[in-house]
Amino acid sequence: MSDSNNNNKQVSPGVTIDRYGRIIRHDYPVSSPRPASSQPAYQRNTYTRSSNKNRIILIILSVLLGNFGVDRFYAGRFKLGILKALTHLIGIGFIWWIADAFLAIIGKQKDGNGNYIT
Numbered sequence: 182m183s184d185s186n187n188n189n190k191q192v193s194p195g196v197t198i199d200r201y202g203r204i205i206r207h208d209y210p211v212s213s214p215r216p217a218s219s220q221p222a223y224q225r226n227t228y229t230r231s232s233n234k235n236r237i238i239l240i241i242l243s244v245l246l247g248n249f250g251v252d253r254f255y256a257g258r259f260k261l262g263i264l265k266a267l268t269h270l271i272g273i274g275f276i277w278w279i280a281d282a283f284l285a286i287i288g289k290q291k292d293g294n295g296n297y298i299t
Contacts, residue, residue, distance in 0.1 A: 231299040232256075232292040236285070239298050243285040247278040252285065257293025 188200040197205045234256060243252035248269045253262035265281075268274035284290045290298050 230294075230296040232294070232296040234292050234298045236288060236290075236298050239290055240282075240285045243278075243282045243290075247281050248274055252281055252290075256290060256298060258291075259293075 189197045189205070190199075191197045192204075195206060199205060239252055239255060242255050246252065247265075250262035250265035250269070253259070253265055265274055265277055268277055281290065285298075288297065288299060292298055
């Protein structure tokens with residue numbers, strides 16, 4: 182039971198051995214490669230949970246009272262609010278205030294449960 186065309190020997194139905202001794206199984210269906218997704222990678226699996234906090238209030242608090250950590254307290258992140266207020270007292274909280282205001286404006290600020298504030 183050998184194929185005369187390519188010197189393969191059929192051992193059993195669906196299994197052949199080629200002339201180099203490699204076992205070739207034919208009982209597995211050959212699947213085609215997955216089609217490329219039409220969406221870019223940054224848009225796939227974009228399900229995110231949203232918070233019940235209001236983003237406009239967060240932006241106002243972040244811009245006006247962000248130096249004192251009020252925006253973090255509103256978001257439910259109390260430890261970070263205290264730390265932010267302490268860094269303001271030391272004098273290095275200005276950078277954190279700018280970063281948090283920017284995150285609030287672009288909608289990347291999270292609440293205490295890790296949900297985005299939208």
